[in-house]
Structure formats: C-alpha cells, structure tokens
Amino acid sequence: MIAVSPAFNASYSGLFKSFFDVLPEETLTDMPVLIGATGGTDRHSLFLEHAMRPMFSYLHAIVSPTGVYASTDDFGATERRDTLGARIDKAGDDFARLLSSCGRRQPRDAFNEDLQTMEDLLSQR
Secondary structure (H helix, E strand, O other), X not given: OEEEEEOEOOEOOHHHHHHHHOOOOOOOOOOEEEEEEEEOOHHHOOHHHHHHHHHHHHOXXXXXXXXXXXXXXXXXXXHHHHHHHHHHHHHHHXXXXXXXXXXXXXXXXHXXXXXXHHHHHHHOO
C-alpha cells in the first residue's frame, strides 16, 4: 500500500486518519506500506517520522524505511524537481526490495483463528 497525506498542523489530515480509524482491527497487519506527504514547507517533513510511521507501526504494518516528502518548492524550480524525482526513485527502489523480501502476504482470518483456539481448548477436556 502507498499512503500519502497532505501535512496539516505538522501531522496528517483528519480525513486521512479517519479512514484508518474505521478499518477492522488487524487489517494492515504485515502489509508493506510506503509513506509520503506533501506540504507547504520543508519544516513539516519530519511528520513522516513523528506521525505517519508510528500510526502504521501501531497498526502492525511493515513501513518502508524511506518515505517521500514533497514541499511547494519541489514543484517550482527545475533543479528541485530533479531531486524530488531522485527521492521518489530511491523510495520506490527501497519499497520494491521490501515487497520482494516480505513475500506474498497472507491476510489473517481472525474468526477462524479464534474458532481454532476454542476447538483446541475444548478438545483438551
């Protein structure tokens, strides 16, 4: 999954967070995630590390080590646009390696896991 949010008050937007709040528990467990954000200035770039990465870690996702932050300046000057492209390429390469090393994701079936646990408990009687 690739998750990107605009920076709002040095964090993700409320709508972005609301989406992940309504997902069933463990939906993102073991899912590789590449994080990214846009914002007005470079000063908000650390919100990837202080807000987005912790949120996805809490949701038990596997967060790619390289995220991408793009400020307004990245879209204006030609030389900055080239560095944005290089950052995107680096993050994409890292994410591709993460995907290949994780292998195929097996979604958890919490209902059947609970059922099996109950059957195991009952069979011990």
